[in-house]
Amino acid sequence: MNKIIIKQAEFIAGAPNRRAWPPSGGPEVAFVGRSNVGKSSLINRLVMRKKLVRTSSRPGCTQQINFFSFNSDAFRFIDLPGYGFARVPWALKKSWPDMIADYLRERETLRGVVIIFDVRREINQDDKAILVWLRKIAAPFLPVLTKTDKVSRGQMMKNFREWQKSLAPYGTEPLLFSSVNGEGMEKLWEALAPWLFSAPDSGG
Ligand SMILES: Nc1nc2c(ncn2[C@@H]2O[C@H](COP(=O)(O)OP(=O)(O)OP(=O)(O)O)[C@@H](O)[C@H]2O)c(=O)[nH]1
Numbered sequence: 324m325n326k327i328i329i330k331q332a333e334f335i336a337g338a339p340n341r342r343a344w345p346p347s348g349g350p351e352v353a354f355v356g357r358s359n360v361g362k363s364s365l366i367n368r369l370v371m372r373k374k375l376v377r378t379s380s381r382p383g384c385t386q387q388i389n390f391f392s393f394n395s396d397a398f399r400f401i402d403l404p405g406y407g408f409a410r411v412p413w414a415l416k417k418s419w420p421d422m423i424a425d426y427l428r429e430r431e432t433l434r435g436v437v438i439i440f441d442v443r444r445e446i447n448q449d450d451k452a453i454l455v456w457l458r459k460i461a462a463p464f465l466p467v468l469t470k471t472d473k474v475s476r477g478q479m480m481k482n483f484r485e486w487q488k489s490l491a492p493y494g495t496e497p498l499l500f501s502s503v504n505g506e507g508m509e510k511l512w513e514a515l516a517p518w519l520f521s522a523p524d525s526g527g
């Protein structure tokens with residue numbers, strides 16, 4: 324694959340609900356995962372923009388659906404609020420499932436979903452629920468294990484094998500990633516390319 328060069332990057336909209344979605348344009352890939360797992364940081368790293376997407380060490384940083392457009396809308400990345408964080412305001416927690424589910428189910432330009440896990444943690448009930456649901460709506464998805472820089476190589480391989488086992492029932496293999504040292508960048512771009520740079524699947 325040719326290296327993707329991000330010539331232009333822009334925030335196009337932050338949407339708390341469907342009415343606020345921007346008109347569809349370039350193909351979209353959405354990033355989901357538990358609160359604080361590193362979704363926003365991963366997007367910044369992928370597109371080599373340190374401050375495009377707001378990140379925070381405090382969970383619950385992203386509270387709406389944020390749409391980012393690249394290279395004159397050749398494609399878009401969609402940053403979703405994290406799930407499973409107890410201190411997120413109650414109103415948001417209550418609206419989260421609708422906010423995210425509406426988008427994932429109904430956005431016609433959505434090509435795929437990257438589901439992000441912390442390589443140091445184990446799969447939990449929330450993760451399983453999302454995976455089951457993504458399969459149910461037949462959304463193409465790709466698991467990514469991030470924060471690999473936080474563990475030793477030995478520990479990482481051990482955790483990687485655990486994640487492989489946890490994700491096998493959902494029919495997918497995870498990729499490894501670090502937003503700090505860039506591990507896994509190339510493989511992740513390679514995995515995203517068919518979603519972003521090929522003609523949409525014509526068979527409904
Ligand atoms: N060491 C390390 N830290 C990371 C990595 N990715 C994210 N972080 C840190 O983890 C924290 C959360 O990162 P965010 O990117 O804001 O996480 P998020 O999933 O978008 O969080 P919410 O929007 O709250 O759901 C921040 O302090 C980041 O600096 C990584 O690959 N390695």
Ligand SMILES: [Mg+2]
Nearest residue numbers: 362363384385
């Ligand atoms: Mg975020």
